[in-house]
Structures are given as C-alpha cells and as structure tokens.
Amino acid sequence: MTSSVIFYEKPGCLSNGKQKALLKSLGHSLTVRDLLAEPWTAERLRSFFGNLPVRDWFNPTAPRVKQGEVRPETLDEPTALALMLADPLLIRRPLIETEFGLGCGFEAGPMLDALGVALAPEQDLQSCSQIGPDPHCERPSARAALR
Secondary structure: OOOEEEEEEOOOOHHHHHHHHHHHHOOOEEEEEEOOOOOOOHHHHHOOOOOOOHHHHEOOOOHHHHOOOOOHHHOOHHHHHHHHHHOHHHEOOOEEEEOOEEEEOOOOOHHHHHOOOOOOOOOOOOOOOOOOOOOOOOOOOHHHHOO
C-alpha cells in the first residue's frame, strides 16, 4: 500500500536523504518541505508530537542541545514549543504527515509500521549520518536547489 507523505526535512541532511530514499523505494509519493522555513504555529507543531515526552520532541544533535544551552528534559510544553518556533533546528526530524496521522522522527513505531517501513534492530536511520566530534550539515545553496 502506497500513500502520499509530506516530509519535513532539513535540506542537505544526509539522514533525511536516506529516509526519503527508503520511503520512495516502498512506492510512497513524497512532498518534501523545508522544516526550517515552514511557518509553524505552536498548535500545528505540537500536533506532530502526539504522546511523546517533551524531551523526545528535540533533535539531540542540535547545537544548542549538544552544548547544554537547551536541556529538553527540563522543559514544559509551552517553553519547548516557544524555543522550537524561535529555532527550528531544535525540532526532531523528520516530521511526517500522512493519511495515517502525524509523526516525529524515523524510528520503529506506529507511523513507520503504517507506511510499511520495517527497520532491522541494528538499522538506525534516525541518528545524524555525519561523523566526527561536531557534525554539521550545510544548507544547500539556492543555486544548487534550482538544479
């Protein structure tokens, strides 16, 4: 069963590229949107997190999280959402919107199950694909995006 998926990514993210490739290989039709440029509201963004604890809403490799400036485990929902609206790099990605509902992240669970994604126990498509002590993805230039 294939479906239409709206996939909110950070352009240039290697892990998001692997996630999109897997979904496409399963026959899903993807509409890709820039997570960082999307005009989020707190209500809309909150809808992607479902019953996840606030700490799991955050991208653990976001610079402000890694440096300890933002400590997701200490935040309440309104504060977390305000921080994410001000700095979308904090949002755990991808955000996925399908006929089956909304989801956050790319780990085994109801959303990926509904999309027919079966990850092997050792298969990690959620973590950052960059290597080294301080992974950093460049956003593609506007020129490259036109190609």
